[in-house]
Amino acid sequence: MRNLFGVIDLADSTEGLGELTSHRALGAVPIGGRYRLIDFTLSNMVNAGIRNVGILLMDRFGPLLDHIKDGKEWDLDRQRDGMFLLVPPSEGETGYTTPGNIPNLQHNRMYLKKSRQDYALVCGSNVVANIDLKKAYQFHLEKKADVTLIYNRTCTLDENPPYTSVATDENGRVVDIALNPQQCTSCKILLNMYILSKDLLLNLVDHCNSRQKRDLFADGIMPRLNDLKIYGYEHEGYVGVVNSLRTYYKHSMELLEPKVWQELFFAHGQINTKVKHEAPVRYLEGSKVTNSLIATGCTIQGTVENSILFRGVHVGPGVVIKDSILMQKAELGAGVVLQNVILDKDVTISAGKKLTGDPSFPLVIEKLAKL
């Protein structure tokens, strides 16, 4: 794997995540009690032996910088290789918040060019999975592919728009790619994660950029389906793609299945994240906790069911939390009752309030809000 480097594109669309992404990039969205979305992708890369990772920043990257710093938690603070924050061109040049990753890739062409590895793994930051990327890379080499797209089979496509699907032939070669189709026959959904040679990457970026195209995949790779050898590699394990509030909630709740918890956090190496040194969770007499993930720094006296508590949440006596996600340092007054609710960081709910959302439309309370 010393011949593969990673490029994480933070320009994923954050439409549909509402308040959760109003001040943070998609990769910085908190998930699973102590993680940020990007932790999965970063850890997968590092677990596969990737030692050079470039991160294409877009707007709202403050919380992300604060989270990943220089990659120390992923052992990416290095003299050689390591983690590189790829800053987009300033406003003057090409527009700072324009969608599409091409301007940013072009602006950081020197980083790509100077990377000592011959192959690149390009991906987004919103996939919750524990993928053995070593295998995907070996597949790419064995197939002598130009591009290997990583996909996952799922039969619940209608629940996961927008998605990109592929069809493959018996050898695994991709014969069709469909962006956001209304109907899909293949059930093979791309994880926005692909391997290609550095030379091809540089060519595609230059090609797109000089033709005012903005998106590496849609404008660079898709049109060349017949001309490039594009293969599909199937990741068979659990995958959660977070691209809407609904999928965020759904995949969060799936972490409460012991099988998913086990696979995600232990399958092909650990998922690393920023360390906060919180104390173990204190369960006082009278606490009733079932089927929940509780992060360190919490204190529990009330009732918690089918929920995820991030660090430093205090659940006082009489408080009832069901089917909810409470991010860091939520403060709950006495007798608060929450169901199907997502509290962003540092939310305060005053005593006696009862908030209820719907499983398909959880109620989101924005960061720092006081109710």
Next chain:
Amino acid sequence: MRNLFGVIDLADSTEGLGELTSHRALGAVPIGGRYRLIDFTLSNMVNAGIRNVGILLMDRFGPLLDHIKDGKEWDLDRQRDGMFLLVPPSEGETGYTTPGNIPNLQHNRMYLKKSRQDYALVCGSNVVANIDLKKAYQFHLEKKADVTLIYNRTCTLDENPPYTSVATDENGRVVDIALNPQQCTSCKILLNMYILSKDLLLNLVDHCNSRQKRDLFADGIMPRLNDLKIYGYEHEGYVGVVNSLRTYYKHSMELLEPKVWQELFFAHGQINTKVKHEAPVRYLEGSKVTNSLIATGCTIQGTVENSILFRGVHVGPGVVIKDSILMQKAELGAGVVLQNVILDKDVTISAGKKLTGDPSFPLVIEKLAKL
């Protein structure tokens, strides 16, 4: 010094530095063969025992991020305190490139508020000096000052516009502040470096922000000259304030005075910078080097006089370099002659070219240019 934290404001004006700041913030301008301007301020802080430094980013901060990473070289990669990159509000909110530090300070109010230290040292990134900030802090405490402004005496004011001067009474209390005066009687020039309590800082930021004022010093501190106890602390050593191409060139050349070299790099602790692990300089037979600073990774066969060579410059046989500054990895063809020239990084000069600038108007060749 555990009760003092640092705030470095990268919003210094870069007018007058031309090409040198076209793609980088002022603090990221290379100087002295292996440093960036900000290294002096950062190292002064760390040498004085400051362990918490916030860096107010502005546009063109890519090269700066790459240089300071998470502060490891300054021992600021910490679990508690450490270095914090303070990202400005995104375009939508208040405009991304608006001058003035107030929007950025306001946007990062939580960082200021949560800092565990009671006093703040606020400064820019363009002062080349080795200052004992411990003494300035003790002075601030002894005087029970509200604000302590650090100044330096100089009699060459006409050479250093723009500047801010102060007049002080016999106790050191500031009785007058003048922004960019045409005449100055006091010879006491501010280094854009001041100490105040965190509470006062928070008040001033809030006061300015809510009144649409943009600059902490000009709008927050200056108008309250009579009402706050503002003192001046004199730093007596060498100071170079880089605010124009001319001052950049002048202060660079001053490093060739052994007394300045000695004071700047050894007086109150070392100046740290990013480590690049270049090899020692190779002087081949025939090399003629006098009165020059040569960084590691260079190879010298030609003539170098009164010049500064950054890392990885190869001076071939017959090449003559006088009174010039050559940044990293300049490539010079056979027989090139340079006088009063500044080459930015990665410049290539083809064989036989002769370039000559003037000491008061050195010729600057932009980054990556090929002549």
Next chain:
Amino acid sequence: MQKKEVVAMLLAGGQGSRLGILTKKLAKPAVPFGGKYRIIDFTLSNCANSGIDTVGVLTQYQPLTLNSYIGIGNPWDLDRHSGGVSVLPPYVKEHGGEWYKGTANAVYQNLDYISRYDPEYVLILSGDHIYKMDYSKMIDFHRRKGAKVTIAVIPVPWEETHRFGVMEVDDDNKIVEFQEKPKIAKSNLASMGVYVFNWKDLKKYLEADEADSKSSNDFGKNVIPAVLNDGEPIYAFPFEGYWKDVGTVDSLWEANMDLLKAEPDLKLNDSRWKIFSLNHSLPPQFVGPGSDVQGSLLADGSLVLGKVHHSVVFTGASVAEGAEVIDSILMPGVKVGKNAIVRKAIVAENTVIQEGAQIGVPARPGEKVEIINEAGITVIEDNVTVPAGMRIVQGTVLSVAEWPKFPEERIS
């Protein structure tokens, strides 16, 4: 080498033999404590929180675990270019090496290490105690008093004074008399084994102590009395707060149980004084359907499907369906199988309690067992498997070496 104001020397060589099998493979400071910590985390975190960034850790007994635990010191912000943490085992010279003769000798053998930083003050610490203390305040006190030596002290019950060095002080907290483990104590102010010395004085006294062949080279027994005999000013720095020596099975169990109170004396979740520890990148704990967790502490990566009452469950430990863990300590990675029972027990790292096994149950009428712990605490060794259905009677201490002798009769 950059000069440092303070260098801390942390004595972490303790064998902790009164902890029995818990310290068979570990030095006492490396024993797990409080759900996710090891004992030494408290002292190292005190250093970090007090702004001390140069710490020499003197190890000797089983140094490898401690060495690999401390690593480059990053959890405690001790991964520094200048200073940082150095693990200092006894040094083997050309003609052999031997263990440190005593606490003073341990520091004496590392005078070179301290010299490199040319500090003003040297802080001598022990890695054996659970407490939170701001050493910078003690150093300020030392400086203000113009002391030669300052000793941190805490009042202890009079009946326990015989276990400590106790000191009589005047109104200014100057020490008038020092008694090492007295039969009849004149004071109940006990030394916490935390000393501040001026570096020059420390060097002088350690060199003199080393030259004295009759000395047992111990700070409490030899060095402090020598300074006092010279009529030099030694001050007592009074400490208030929780402080506990966890040197026995009983005190280790008690100190863990202390954390389970509704209002514990030692707060672990104080954001201004965090206890830092080596992180293991584990997911949040999962408390499953049908579980019942009360009055307990649980750490990251633990998985509870059964009942956990009044217990401390460490990182990565798990309790299966129907199992019952009461008044117990499950150290990192312990697995309690289905329907197993664990009562008032300390189960050491990575041990597996198989299905239906019973730990800490009362002896049956007439059952012959060797009760080792009078408080009735059962201790199970690390990295062993307690077979399905085995019964282990309360108060016994089980090492796998004893296993083959009586597994049959214990399986109910």
Next chain:
Amino acid sequence: MQKKEVVAMLLAGGQGSRLGILTKKLAKPAVPFGGKYRIIDFTLSNCANSGIDTVGVLTQYQPLTLNSYIGIGNPWDLDRHSGGVSVLPPYVKEHGGEWYKGTANAVYQNLDYISRYDPEYVLILSGDHIYKMDYSKMIDFHRRKGAKVTIAVIPVPWEETHRFGVMEVDDDNKIVEFQEKPKIAKSNLASMGVYVFNWKDLKKYLEADEADSKSSNDFGKNVIPAVLNDGEPIYAFPFEGYWKDVGTVDSLWEANMDLLKAEPDLKLNDSRWKIFSLNHSLPPQFVGPGSDVQGSLLADGSLVLGKVHHSVVFTGASVAEGAEVIDSILMPGVKVGKNAIVRKAIVAENTVIQEGAQIGVPARPGEKVEIINEAGITVIEDNVTVPAGMRIVQGTVLSVAEWPKFPEERIS
């Protein structure tokens, strides 16, 4: 503990006694080399550049300098959460400790360390040589050949074969015969002391070697012959490039001078294979007015106001006005005073050559001096002051202990 494919064990305990006073206070791997490096930097950088991130450094002679030099390993990217560098001095057990008995015993004593990472391969390295080598290629070769052991080899002049372990190989590079320091060599392929073992085999052979009381516990003398005797496949991995043992004053001086060639065989400024070293935060070198620097290497923080020809000037060294340094090595922090002369000399760290002193000058007719170095290299100890005007004759090796005997007659 995370599994690692490769763990490197770097033998750095060498006393380097043939380097005389240069290794009085330093282990050989810590001796300065090449302007800004220490010898061990080359092996550690080879590890970093080969992608090996788990390195145990086995020290014993003067371990403290090496320990503090390696620190947390950050220059070599070895400050890792998982793996990284561990300095492993001989371990003092309860009843004492002693030096490693031989290279094989050193690794044997640290089998526990290796076990923690459960590697596929163990790379055995020596910290004594100057060379650049991609170990990952050697490991690929080892894997491809299905070898039990692979030994890196380099052709040496036939007349020097008696100093090395040499091996005869077949067409496939399989070793047919191994001769340790033979009088009559059958091959000139010398072992570089770089071995790749399969971890399981290494463990087995080291345990057997330790059990053999007649063994001198050395890889070259005992372990490799044992593997070969068992008829197991051992392969020779041919190395091409610069490789030098700098174990004597002559070879240390020569290897430094090798770097001064117009086209040196060992390139230090290769951006694809950097040699990493501990950084000292010093400003760029200052070459003053009137200076004359030719055919030399100068490092950061050095200051030259005089003449430096065909010499290596280390970090922070300085040469004053009128002084002349020719064919010499000035180690870190050496100060050469005004009008002093230094010829064909090695001046060790932080030594001060005062004004007008003359080092390495020819003996005067009839002058009685003890010539120690036949090549005429003069060696001056570290941290001493050569008084103003003193003359030191070429080929003498000066330790400050000899100073008082003849300063008068030497001052011209």
